[in-house]
Structure formats: structure tokens, C-alpha cells
Amino acid sequence: MEIATQSIEGGFADPVFNAQTVFRAVMDAMAQPGSVQSLPAFAHPPAPLSATAGSVALALCDNDTPLWLDPALQISAAVKSWLGFHTGAPLANTPADAHFALIAAPAEMMALDGFSQGTQDYPDRSTTLILQVNDLTSGTPLRLEGPGIERTATIAPAQMPRHFVEQWKQNNQRFPRGIDIILAAPDGIACLPRTTRIKTMEA
Amino acid sequence: MTVQPTDIATYNFAYLDEQTKRMIRRAILKGIAIPGYQVPFASREMPMPYGWGTGGVQVTASIIGPDDVLKVIDQGADDTTNAVSIRAFFKKVANVAVTTETAKATIIQTRHRIPEHPLISGQVLVYQVPIPEPLRFLEPRETETRKMHALEEYGLMHVKLYEDIAKHGRIATTYAYPVKVEGRYVMDPSPTPKFDNPKMHRSPALQLFGAGREKRIYALPPFTEVVSLDFEDHPFEVQTFDQPCALCAAENVYLDEVILDDHGGHMFVCSDTDHCEKRREEGHRGHLAAETHLALEKMEPAQ
Numbered sequence: 001m002e003i004a005t006q007s008i009e010g011g012f013a014d015p016v017f018n019a020q021t022v023f024r025a026v027m028d029a030m031a032q033p034g035s036v037q038s039l040p041a042f043a044h045p046p047a048p049l050s051a052t053a054g055s056v057a058l059a060l061c062d063n064d065t066p067l068w069l070d071p072a073l074q075i076s077a078a079v080k081s082w083l084g085f086h087t088g089a090p091l092a093n094t095p096a097d098a099h100f101a102l103i104a105a106p107a108e109m110m111a112l113d114g115f116s117q118g119t120q121d122y123p124d125r126s127t128t129l130i131l132q133v134n135d136l137t138s139g140t141p142l143r144l145e146g147p148g149i150e151r152t153a154t155i156a157p158a159q160m161p162r163h164f165v166e167q168w169k170q171n172n173q174r175f176p177r178g179i180d181i182i183l184a185a186p187d188g189i190a191c192l193p194r195t196t197r198i199k200t201m202e203a
Numbered sequence: 204m205t206v207q208p209t210d211i212a213t214y215n216f217a218y219l220d221e222q223t224k225r226m227i228r229r230a231i232l233k234g235i236a237i238p239g240y241q242v243p244f245a246s247r248e249m250p251m252p253y254g255w256g257t258g259g260v261q262v263t264a265s266i267i268g269p270d271d272v273l274k275v276i277d278q279g280a281d282d283t284t285n286a287v288s289i290r291a292f293f294k295k296v297a298n299v300a301v302t303t304e305t306a307k308a309t310i311i312q313t314r315h316r317i318p319e320h321p322l323i324s325g326q327v328l329v330y331q332v333p334i335p336e337p338l339r340f341l342e343p344r345e346t347e348t349r350k351m352h353a354l355e356e357y358g359l360m361h362v363k364l365y366e367d368i369a370k371h372g373r374i375a376t377t378y379a380y381p382v383k384v385e386g387r388y389v390m391d392p393s394p395t396p397k398f399d400n401p402k403m404h405r406s407p408a409l410q411l412f413g414a415g416r417e418k419r420i421y422a423l424p425p426f427t428e429v430v431s432l433d434f435e436d437h438p439f440e441v442q443t444f445d446q447p448c449a450l451c452a453a454e455n456v457y458l459d460e461v462i463l464d465d466h467g468g469h470m471f472v473c474s475d476t477d478h479c480e481k482r483r484e485e486g487h488r489g490h491l492a493a494e495t496h497l498a499l500e501k502m503e504p505a506q
Contacts, residue, residue: 015221016215016216016221017216017268017269019221019224019225020216020224020266020267020268021268023224023228023265023266024266024268026232027228027231027232027235027266027409028325028409030232030235030236030424031235031409031422031424031425032324032424032425059225059228060225060228060229060232061225062222062225064222064226065229099229119353120353120354121349121350121352121353122243123237123240124230124233124234124237124240124242124243126233128232128233147238147385147423147424147425147426147427147428148235148424148425148426148427149426150407150425150426175387176237176240176387176388180232180233180236193235193236193237193424194236194237195236195237195238195385195424
């Protein structure tokens, strides 16, 4: 299929209500870290961008939000023009300029501290990372604690970034600065806001 | 690429345009990620004046969907002006189901009360906030209060509470009583009576705060530590009432004083009207209930 056609097709069939459904799933996932919120495939972006990550991008990004794409997405002209057509979001020159970052290959991604961390005065001005993962059950189990979690929650996302637990600990220490993560799996999403602490599961 | 046919063609669903909703939704997500921190947002003009809940209305409009059930309360009451008009607004622009029953609502927009009926996981409580900055009356400059939050410099707030004790012998703040969230940010819980502060602590519901004129959104995720500021020798206390509700005999609830005549006659009744009605349906009677309960038959949400 031509890039022009690919970039136009595959958006929300029902923009107002689909965006609301996707946002509520993200909001519930962010408010209850570790919970998995199921999400139908509303958007159909060109590969390698997944349907879930594409839906989240359409629901949250627009011309106010510079977007950073990881190298796996950056090389796809179809993905760039699809995001450009449907969201109007400009591409960020560096990860530190990005409001949102879409990452198709989290296992190979750059360090979390390369993204915008916000400032001590405005900690909200940090990058929200959307990581595309194959599932939320087959990776190393992460036991989570923090606001939004009654006692503990556990998720096991596959293909997480290298040294993720150590990197996340550093992210916690920067509080109130820090990045927030939306994990986009094929059948649902889970979130790791900066307040969530990971307890490593020993034996 | 067509929006479902509705009979509200003149407005986008829930009044706000989609770009505004996205902007507010992004602010809500950052607010949830940094509990107690006030996220600036580009508040819009709404078809109601500032001070009538434009912040709460914008938050509700950004999260509400066709399947939601909305309850709106004004000082605990479902049937006073602000509650009735905001409920009618969302019926009109979002065509959503409305209710007065706390347990049936998925979104509860509130002006300064938390319902007596315990909230559950999955419910969202949206507060209308007039002045979101707890330090504002102590330090009028935004540049300074922002720095104080950044440096976690909250000594001034304790001085204010201490001055209360020096003047009145006790902490005289009874509403908008400052809280500390997860041991980090000091937050204004909006002008709720301090009676409701303990309900914020580790509430299973998501709590969102919208200040329209001041252009701030902040949030408390479920199960978040919310501690009312106090001193070891002057611990935080909530209001107590020496008599039960005059209509439903409820105790340990927040009561409003109602003037009955011009000879000093008055009674104390539940501020939460839904809670009071439910109790009277269950057969609870207060000492003034006999002649009044017929007049207060179960009401439909006003249009």
C-alpha cells in the first residue's frame, strides 16, 4: 500500500468516543498502577507501531505535544506520516524535548534519564513514555507498591528496557521529577507513574 | 469517520472540543502521577461564571463517557442550584444518565463535601476548587509559592496553624484544612469541612480537583496517604455534633444547621441529602421527622 493511503487510513472510526474510551483506560491504569485495562484495537497504524500504542497516541497527542520516536519507528516513513496526519504532533528533535515518546523496541531503548524529567518547579513537564510490549505476563515479575495500589500489585511486562529496575529506582529518587510509563500490550495497557516503587522479587 | 448521530448536534459531546479535552486529559494524567501537585492547564471559558464550578465541570467533561452515571452535589445536597444546573448541563451536552444515589454513580462532581456513603474502587470524585494553592493566603506571589512547593518548604503553613493555637487555644481552621499527600506535597482539599479530610486518606476512589479560574488540576490516586497537618500536642480532630440528624437520627455524619423560624428555632440535618433520604426510607426517624418526611418523598433528579 502506498504511504499516502497508509497514513490516512487506520485512525479512530469514532474519534470522540474512541478517544474517551482510550483515555479512561489510561487514566484508570495510571490511577491503579499494575492493573491491566483492556483496550480494543481502535486504531490500525502501519507496522511497527502497534494498535494499542497507536490508539494511545491518537487519544493524547496533538500539535501541542512534541513526539519522539525510537529508531525502530523513526525509520518507518509510514508511521511518521500516519502519526503526522492523525495527530498533527511535531517530531521532537531530542528525547529531552518530547512530551510523549513512542518506543517500539523497549529492550534496546536509551536510558530513561535521557528524556525530559520536568523541573523541580514544574515536575509535570516531563516525558510520558509509551512502551510497546508483547505482553504483560511473560517477563520478569515486578512487584509494585505506591499510591494507587492497595497493598501490592504484580505485572511482568516482556521486553523491558535494560537494567529497568535500577533505572526505575533512580527515577523514583528524582521525585517529584521523573518520567511516567504507559505499557501498551496487544490486549491492554498498564501504567507505571513515577510514584510507583518496584520491589524486586527474590526467589 | 462520523460521530454517532445524537440530538446534541450543536455541541461536541460533553461541550468541550476534542483538543481541549486532550489538553485537560494530559493534565489529569500528570496530576495522578504527581499526587498533590497542581498541574497548570489552559482553563476555558465555560457557559457559567467562575466560582460556579468551571474547573470541576471541565474535568468532568474531559473524563465522562456515554456509559457514565453522574451525581452532582452542592454542600452534600443533590437539589440545590449549583448541583441542579450542572447536572442539567451534562444531561444536555453529554446525554448521560444522572442519579442522586452515591452508590450508583460512576462520577460524582462535588462542591465541598464527600458523600457519607463510602466510595468504592472505580468511582471518580471530581472536586470544584476555588483557590487550589494552600499557601496563597500566606504568600500571594505565585513565583514564591511555586518555589516553596519545589523546595518542600512548608514551615509557613505550620506557623499559621500555630498562630491559630496561640490565638484561640486550638487549630481554628474548620474547612480547606491543609493536608500532606504521600509525605511530599501540601494540598488544599478544597473548602470541604475538615470532617471529610479523613475520608480522603487511602480512599478507594480516584479524586480529581479542578480549579477553573486559577487554572490548576490536581489529583489523588486511590489508596494515597493523605495526612491532615497538626502538632503532637494538638492533634487533628474533626467536628463533632452533640445531637443526631433531626430527620433521620444519623450520628457521626456532617450536619447543617437549618433555621426554622425567627424565634431562634433551628435544627441540625444531614448535609448529605441522599444519605438522609436513604436512612428515612429504611425507617430511621429523627425527632422532627414525623411532619416533614411526607414532604420529602423520593425526588427525581431535577431537570
